[in-house]
Each structure stands twice: as structure tokens, then as C-alpha cells.
Amino acid sequence: MQFDREAFLRETDRILHAEYETDLRSATNKELYNALSRAVMGLCWEDWSKERRTQKKRCGYFSAEFLMGRAIFSNLLNLGLLEDAREALSSVQRDLNDFEEVEDAALGNGGLGRLAACYLESAASMNIPLDGYGIRYRYGLFRQTFVDGYQHEEGDDWTKWGDPWSVRVERDAVIVSFADQKVRAVPYDMPIFGYRNGVVNTLRLWASEPVQEFDFAAFNEMHGEHTAQENFAATKITDVLYPNDNTMVGKILRLRQQYFMVSASLQDIMRKQKEKGADLRELDRAYCFQLNDTHPVIAIPELLRLLQAEGLTFEEAFGVCSRCFNFTNHTILAEALEKWDALALSDILPNVFREIEKCQQRLQAEGQGDKFYIIRDNVVHMANLAIYVSARVNGVAEIHTNILKRETFRDWYERTPEKFVNITNGITPRRWMLLNNPKMVAQIDSRIGTAWHTDLKRLQEMKGHIEDMLPVFGAIKRENKQKLADYIRVHEGVELSPDFIFDVQVKRLHEYKRQLLNAFSILYFYYAIKDGEITDFPPTAFIFGAKAAPGYYNAKGIIKYINEIAKLVNADEQVSKFMKVVFVQNYNVSYAEKIVCAADVSEQISLAGMEASGTSNMKFMLNGTVTLGTLDGANVEICEEAGRENNYIFGATVEEVAAIKQFYCPREIAEGNHKLKRVLETLVNGTFSDDKGMLRHIYDSLLNDYNPDRFLVLYDFADYVRVKEQLLRDYGTQDFDRKCLVNMASVGKFSADRSVTDYNELIWKLNG
Numbered sequence: 001m002q003f004d005r006e007a008f009l010r011e012t013d014r015i016l017h018a019e020y021e022t023d024l025r026s027a028t029n030k031e032l033y034n035a036l037s038r039a040v041m042g043l044c045w046e047d048w049s050k051e052r053r054t055q056k057k058r059c060g061y062f063s064a065e066f067l068m069g070r071a072i073f074s075n076l077l078n079l080g081l082l083e084d085a086r087e088a089l090s091s092v093q094r095d096l097n098d099f100e101e102v103e104d105a106a107l108g109n110g111g112l113g114r115l116a117a118c119y120l121e122s123a124a125s126m127n128i129p130l131d132g133y134g135i136r137y138r139y140g141l142f143r144q145t146f147v148d149g150y151q152h153e154e155g156d157d158w159t160k161w162g163d164p165w166s167v168r169v170e171r172d173a174v175i176v177s178f179a180d181q182k183v184r185a186v187p188y189d190m191p192i193f194g195y196r197n198g199v200v201n202t203l204r205l206w207a208s209e210p211v212q213e214f215d216f217a218a219f220n221e222m223h224g225e226h227t228a229q230e231n232f233a234a235t236k237i238t239d240v241l242y243p244n245d246n247t248m249v250g251k252i253l254r255l256r257q258q259y260f261m262v263s264a265s266l267q268d269i270m271r272k273q274k275e276k277g278a279d280l281r282e283l284d285r286a287y288c289f290q291l292n293d294t295h296p297v298i299a300i301p302e303l304l305r306l307l308q309a310e311g312l313t314f315e316e317a318f319g320v321c322s323r324c325f326n327f328t329n330h331t332i333l334a335e336a337l338e339k340w341d342a343l344a345l346s347d348i349l350p351n352v353f354r355e356i357e358k359c360q361q362r363l364q365a366e367g368q369g370d371k372f373y374i375i376r377d378n379v380v381h382m383a384n385l386a387i388y389v390s391a392r393v394n395g396v397a398e399i400h401t402n403i404l405k406r407e408t409f410r411d412w413y414e415r416t417p418e419k420f421v422n423i424t425n426g427i428t429p430r431r432w433m434l435l436n437n438p439k440m441v442a443q444i445d446s447r448i449g450t451a452w453h454t455d456l457k458r459l460q461e462m463k464g465h466i467e468d469m470l471p472v473f474g475a476i477k478r479e480n481k482q483k484l485a486d487y488i489r490v491h492e493g494v495e496l497s498p499d500f501i502f503d504v505q506v507k508r509l510h511e512y513k514r515q516l517l518n519a520f521s522i523l524y525f526y527y528a529i530k531d532g533e534i535t536d537f538p539p540t541a542f543i544f545g546a547k548a549a550p551g552y553y554n555a556k557g558i559i560k561y562i563n564e565i566a567k568l569v570n571a572d573e574q575v576s577k578f579m580k581v582v583f584v585q586n587y588n589v590s591y592a593e594k595i596v597c598a599a600d601v602s603e604q605i606s607l608a609g610m611e612a613s614g615t616s617n618m619k620f621m622l623n624g625t626v627t628l629g630t631l632d633g634a635n636v637e638i639c640e641e642a643g644r645e646n647n648y649i650f651g652a653t654v655e656e657v658a659a660i661k662q663f664y665c666p667r668e669i670a671e672g673n674h675k676l677k678r679v680l681e682t683l684v685n686g687t688f689s690d691d692k693g694m695l696r697h698i699y700d701s702l703l704n705d706y707n708p709d710r711f712l713v714l715y716d717f718a719d720y721v722r723v724k725e726q727l728l729r730d731y732g733t734q735d736f737d738r739k740c741l742v743n744m745a746s747v748g749k750f751s752a753d754r755s756v757t758d759y760n761e762l763i764w765k766l767n768g
């Protein structure tokens, strides 16, 4: 894109005058942010509307979550304007870095939402016509602080600085009807800029508003009183993101959110098709839809309903749906597979429920017995509905897809094996390397050029330069660590030295991810140092970041526990020479950008068979970090690509887990390992303060539960500590840095560019 600094500054200045009666010099950071962003939007307007006018087939990525993070830097990067904008601002004594205060758009919980964001960016960069459809939550994922070591949650007002990257499209508003409620859905479009290729796709997020102010006819149709209460109920639908990750909460408001978003999106798409005069029987020639887990699966009966309302028969409509919809599963945890109470569903969406019943009848008419069902015992199984109707079903890593085929959806797989495909997750190298690690990028570019920016496999070419890169790699990693340490000093009040190993575990707090295993190992090392058993512990900073779902008691207990460990360790004069522990508050996308380029060790220690893929593992790998992990999720493929010898693998394999669980007795393990036992006892013996009794609850879940230590923390403990100690002792050698660089050079497969290309070739078949 042509950039004329003077014209750009003039335009920003003009907006400042018009909107805020101020100018480049005296505008507040917030005013400047809005004006500059709007000026950039102005530059891209034409490319954006051009994309929307094209006649090519498009895919709609339907997702309840888009964890976008901060838009401004990544948009400027992709448009090729980052340095221009920085210089333009500094010529008027302003600093682009001041925009680091802009809130993240945290309209997602974790991996599934961030994956959606990476895929939008990669699709635009690969010139694949993919658009996102979701919900414009008024409040995103809660802001987290710690009070006395306990997690506290506050509302996340993500548009506090304004929302200059969205455009409200009034003319595309639609009405969404529930049995007891009609609401207006208004779309807000965000441009998704491809990396320096002029492509602009769209993320369309729907906000709910009351109908009456706008449409009195619709208002009058709804008999009865319309009160302020109802207005409130309408806006409430998109008020807040449910803060659960990998756990199901059967809240009816969540069902309303899901239906609201898919009904609005499908009405919008149908209207456009009709305006074009297209035959709705051939909808699949113009569109297909990727269902991001079960959350948007209610789109299937909704499209059936809408198509029949336009005159198609059920069978015709079913045919269209079975060619349009595809389903991605992101989780094997039984408690995260979405189910709805049939009575509740039929109460608020009777017409939609009827379509689900027709699907059920159609399935049963195929005469394969009761192995296959969508509704059973008055429960609607959304995953089964999705598999039955979709053209393709995919898992997100090899091991995950295999588990889906062999266990979770075994019968379905045997019924229609051709539907099941694997598409291993990926991350966008733009946000996760070009943006957050520019000095490393410059070193790589000077050796192998820049083609790898959009073709990550070509990082392989670095392999011939590893020896020569060793010194600069170490120096840049150290600088990144210093920057992170500075940030942590200011925001967390903990002093870290860049001479320490940075051992990092950042991800949602969940028992299956086993932050507790990490915590136990730290206490184990702590006591070994105290007792004089280890006198030469390699100085290590153990860094955690995680949010716990507000209703997830044990997860919150684990945060408290690690914060107590941090207090103990950091205050200990003898031990803190060798280790520090910090749990950063409010871990989010922007924090992650600072962390992944400053880590020496990436902890990926879920119980084998539990983590569908993981994606932070890929971000660390890209930035030159070794994985300390189990053979779970994408770790398996990371080892295939980078070599197991260049990572640190421990623990039971997925094949072993099933056998172990049959006779598992965690108490025996604790009794047989007095050092582990001593660590465990800190949960109950008063070592740590815990007014709320949370730590005891963790203890009981490990030893006294009906099904104790579900995630084999105690089983894997000894092997984990052994491998972790080996890793920490290897650190500082050239061999260790070589491993880091081999990982970086081998990361190609995990580019989201490859993932979306796979989706397109195997499933969407766009641009064809």
C-alpha cells in the first residue's frame, strides 16, 4: 500500500479536529488512537468493499468466540504501515507505543477462540475468502486480579478506548425471534487484513438490541406488556461472554446467545442470496460454514427451518445443510460436549426443536438401531447432530482425531468414515513472531530472506545457519527476557533476573492441564534446596499465567496455592537465589506476546489424551523454546517435526493411561515417596494460609475422592521431576540453544497458513 506520511498525518489531524476539536499535538492518547485508526480504515475502505463485491464462494466461520487481542499493531503490520506510522507519529513527538494501553478484544476464553482469530488472519493472508460470524459481547473475558492470592474477577469493558476498528452496519440488521422474545441483531464488521496482499476479509459480530425503539410493527405483534425489563432482556443476550473453557454450563442464556448469533448470520446470508436471485437449493455453491465446536451447531436446524420457510422440502433443505456444514471438535472432555435439555429447548425455540426432531426421525429411519441418536432421554446431543448432518468432521491434531475415531465418536466413525479428517491446528506467524520478536526476525531475514513470513516451512533454511546464529539467538532471547522482567516488575511487583531460566506455563487453569504438577515440582525443589540436598540448582524463574472459570472451585484453589508457593519462595533469602515464582495477573493475548518470545522452557504437561492440540506450544516453538511435555495433543507432532531428542518428554502415554487407571491408587504412590508426600501435605498442614479451605479440597480430590487424582498428577510426578531437572541442567550449554533453534527451524507445519490451506483443500474448496 502506498503510504504518504504527510497525507496520513493530515487525515489523522482532520479527524481529530472534526471529532474531538483537537490536534496531533494536544490530543489525548485515546483521541489519537481513534483518529489514527480511523485514518487507516479510510485507506483500506476500497479494498474492503471490493472483496465484498466479488462473486466467489465464501466460507463462514461460525464461532461463539473470537479472541482477537489488540488490533492496532497487527493491522498496521499487515498493511505494511507499522514503521511508517511509528515514524509519522514521532515526527510530531508522539509515540505509537502509548497504544499499548488499549484494551485487548478478549471475546473468547482460550485456545478455541484464539484459533478462530489466527485462522481469520491466515485466511486473509492466503487469499482464502473466509469470514467470521460471532457475537459482539459488551464485556469480554473478565479481568483478573489477585487479592491475598485469590483470584478476583472484574468486568472487561473492552471498548473503553473506543472501537475504531468496527463499523456498525445498520442496514443489515435483522430480527431474531424466540418463543418469548424478539430482539434486533445489529452487525458490527471488523476488517481482517491479509499480510501485505491487499485482501480484506470480514469479522461480523452481532449485538442484540431491543426491537421496540426500532420496529413498532414487530413490537405490536408481541402481545402483552413491554416494559423496561424487556428492553433489558434484549440487550442482555450479548452482554457478556461465558467464562468457561472446556466445561459445560447449561445456562439458557447461553443457548439464547448461540441461537441469536447463528440465526442473525443465516438470515443475513439468505437475504443476500435472495437479492442476487440465486436458487436457495444451490446455497452450497455460494457458501459453506465451519462450526467451531458445538456452540454454533444450532445453526443446522435454523437453516433447515429458514430454507423450508422459503419453500424447500425437508429433504431438499437437509441436502443443502449436509453440503454446507462442517464441524470441528476441540475437546474430548465429556463435560465439555454440549447437551441441552429437550424441554427447555422446545420451550424457547419450538420451531427449531421441531427440525431437530425431524433429523432424529430421519436418522432412526435409516434403521441402525439405538446406537445412533440426537435426542435421548430428553437430552439433545449437539455433537451428534453436527456429525449426522455435516459433510466433514475434524479433530485438531493427529492424536486427537485418532481418539475421536477410536473412542469418542467411534460408532459414527464406523458409520461414515469418509466424513472424518484431521486438520492439525496452527498459529499465525505474523502476530506470534513478526510482531512480538522483531529483532529475531531481522536476524533470520538477513540469512534466509523473508519468504518464510508467509511460507513457514521455509524456516527450515535456517538449519544451515544454526551455528552462526547461536550468539545472536542468546543475546536477543536475553533482551526479550529483560523486557519481560521489566514488565513483570511494574505489573506484578516481582523482581526477575534475565540470568535465570524462564520456565513458563501459560494457558487456562484446568485440572487436566496439570498446573498442580508444576507447582508440586517447585515445592519439591524448594525443600531439596532447603535441606541441602541440592546445592547447585540452576537459577530458574517459574512463571505462570492463567484464568480460572469463576465457578471452578479447584482451579481457583490451584491459583491460590501457586501464589502461596510464590510468597514462600520469593521471601526465602536462601532459596530465592536459586528460584523465583510468579503468577502474572490477567494473562491475555497481549501478555502472551511478551511472554512467548522470552521463555526458555514451554510447559505442556497435560495428561496424555486430554489436550486436543494446544497452540501455545506452537507459539513457544516458533520463538525458539524447547517443550517440556507429555505426548499429548500437538506435542506429538512437534516431536515428529523437531525430533524428540530436542525436547523433554515425560509421563504416561495415552495407551498407558487407560491401563493405569484400572488399578490406580494415588495413596500408594504418596506413601511410597516421602518427598512427594511432604509436598502434598502442604495442602493441609498449615504451611500456607487458606481461610477458604480451598487447598484442602485439592488434597481431597487427589487422595480421598471417589475417583481420586483423575489426571494422574501423582503418577507422573517422579518422571516429570526427573526430566525437568535434566532440562534445567542442560540449560546454558550450546547444545541447549541448538535445540531451541532446531525447534524454531522445524515449526513450519504449525503455521495457521498451512491449516487454513488444508481446510480449504479438504473441506471448503473455495477459489476453485
Ligand code: 26Q
Pocket (backbone or CB within 6 Å): 109, 110, 111, 112, 113, 115, 242, 244, 245, 246, 247, 248, 249, 250, 254, 330, 331, 336, 337, 338, 396, 425, 611, 612, 613, 614, 615, 633
Ligand atoms: C461448552 C458448553 C457450555 C459452556 C461452555 C462450553 C465450552 C466453552 C469453551 C466448551 C469448550 C470451550 C473451549 C474449548 C477450547 O478452547 N478447546 C481448546 O481448543 C484449542 C484449539 O483447537 C485446542 O488447542 C485445545 O487443546 C483445546 O483445549
